[in-house]
Structure formats: structure tokens, C-alpha cells
Amino acid sequence: MIKINILIPFITILAACGNQTAKESVAEAPADETTVVLTAAQLKNSDIQVGKIEMRNISSLLKVNGKIEVPPQNMVSVSVPLGGYLKYTKLLPGMHIGRGEVIATMEDQQYIQLQQDYLTAKAHFSSIEAEYIRQKELNASKASSDKVFQQAQTEYISQKVLIKSLEEKLKLIGIQTNNLNENTISRSIQIHSPIDGFVSSVKQNIGKYISPTDVLFELVNPADIHLQLTVFEKDLYKILVGQKLVAYNNTQPEKKYNCEIILIGKDVSQERTVQVQCHFDAYDKALIPGMYMNAEVEVSTNSALVIPNDGLVRFEGKEYVFIEESKGRYSMLEVNTQNSEKGFTQITFVNSNDNSDKNFVLKGAYTLLMKMKNSGEEE
Incomplete structure (x- = not known):
């Protein structure tokens, strides 16, 4: 009996040591950081969907950038042909203006003098014309000399030239001579918008004297704005006139603008780039000149x-997909991504093995990533 009692505690001690060794070996086993396991309950409550990946036609994209420009013929600098003081304007940058709309009022004594000269010249013309006709008839009957007739003719033609030149000067500052008389002489003139568009900038203030070389306003006709892209020389062979593209800005990348290439520059800059002109469909x-854009x-x-x-x-600067190893068990696999289109992205496997016959997580990959990260933090 004594021997048996001694043997039992000894066996118990050995068993305890064995269990401790087993526990230590389990604790020291390295965890697989690329594998995540879900319980049946977790799997049921998740949005994970698995299936085969497939071959699809996908477009190769050339990504470039540029900005919105206005062609010279659509950018108008408004000035006044005959200097004067700016009496009135209500324009502000960004304001819409219609073609023919009054955008400023100018006043100056020059305008009064020009109208006076025109009306005076026109009043003298009646008597000069009558004298010319009289001398012409007298000369025809040899009742007056050729010299007298020629003087009358010269004065008549000179007066017609004077009236016509004064009339054109008045039209240049917006005064129509049809309704001009001694009762309608005005010290002010109105400047009308030559286009339908927007005010880009206001250069002058009320009360300032404006000379003919000064710019009052800059107006933009946005109907023909261009997207000017910068394309590297090495990529030029990829693009053609008539090619379609989509453009977007950084603030609203989800809003796409359809465009078409209309011109490809023939001059290569020092940075080895070429300017490419595109039309918006x-x-x-919301498209404003000077706005930076991205394009594909x-x-x-x-x-x-x-x-x-x-x-x-x-994850950590790399792209991954998940392969279903078994029900509820998934392994993370690194891939390289290329073009994306219509909710799908082109991939190639980093390890170069052909895994295309396996089941992949097609939806809910982010859920698995979060589970894997949380499990790693708990350990």
C-alpha cells in the first residue's frame, strides 16, 4: 500500500508537467496574421459574399491633368474709344450680362463737342449743296467759269466727307445720328455688352477718367470654354483628335464631364509636355476658367x-483580396491593381501563382480586414 500511495502522486506530478508543457507550446505557436476566421454566428450576420473572379473587357486609361481655358475670341476686354469719366456701373465679378445690356455710363465734354460738330456740319451742308447744284447748272450753260464750279464741287465733297467721318465717330461711342438733333445732345454715352456671358473682372471705379487704352471690364463667353490638358511627350501616341474622355475636379471627383479632343499641340515644352485642347460636350x-481638372x-x-x-x-499601402480557404476561414492575398471601370478593378497576383480558380470574397472584404486587425490588437 505504501508503494501505491507513492506512485499515484508521482504520476499526478508527471501529468501536470505534461499539461503545462502543452499549454506553453500552444501559447508560443506563431499566429498567421494573414488569416481570419469567423464563427458561424459572425458569418451569418456579415455581408460577405464569395464566388469566382472573372475575365472582363476593361479599358486602359491615360490619366492627365490640366485646367479650363477660354479661347481668345471668347475673352473680351471692354474699353471706350473716346476717353471720359466713368459715371455709373453696377458690374461685379461673376455677374451674368446679356448681349447689348448697358454695362456702364461715361460722360465728358468731348461727347458734347462731337455732337455739336456733326450737327453744325450737317446744317452747313444744305447751303453748300445748294450752291454746288447752282454752280453746276451755270457751268453747264457756260454762265460761270470752270474754276468757280470746281471750288463749289470741292467744298461740297469735303463737307460730305466731314459729315460721314463725324457720323462714324458718333457711332463708335454708341450715338446713333438718326435721332440726333439740337434737342437730344447729351453729355453722356452708354457702353453696351458685346457678348452674352459673365464678368471676369472690373478694372476701374466710378469717377475715374478712362482713356481709350484703359480696360474697363473683362467679359467671358463661357459657351465655348476649353479643357486644356498637359500630356507628356511619351504618351502622345496614345491620343487622337476626336477621342473621348471624362474630366473631373478634386472637390467633386464623382461628377464627371464628357469631353472630346479637338486639337493636339505641335510644340513640345522644356518639360517634354504638349498642350491638348478639348471641348466639353x-x-x-460650375465650370470656371482657370479651374484645375483631372482627366481620364x-x-x-x-x-x-x-x-x-x-x-x-x-492596408498599409498595399492592395489585398481575400481567398476562402474553407467555410468561415479566409486568407489575405496581396495583388497589384491597374484600371478600374464600372465597379470592377483589374488585378494581378503578386506571388505570380494562378489563383483564379479559387473562391474569392467579392463583397465584404473590408469587414474581414477589420476583424483581422481587431484580432491582432487583442493578441
């Missing part, structure tokens, strides 16, 4: 291995 008032030009279409964007995650 439809005008949008579709240069080719190829069949490629793709995965839905919901099956793709980015």
Missing part, C-alpha cells in the same frame, strides 16, 4: 482578370 455653369482618356480595351471593388481592400 455640354456647358455647366480611354486609350485601349483589353480582357483582364477583375474583381468587384467591394472585394478589394487597401
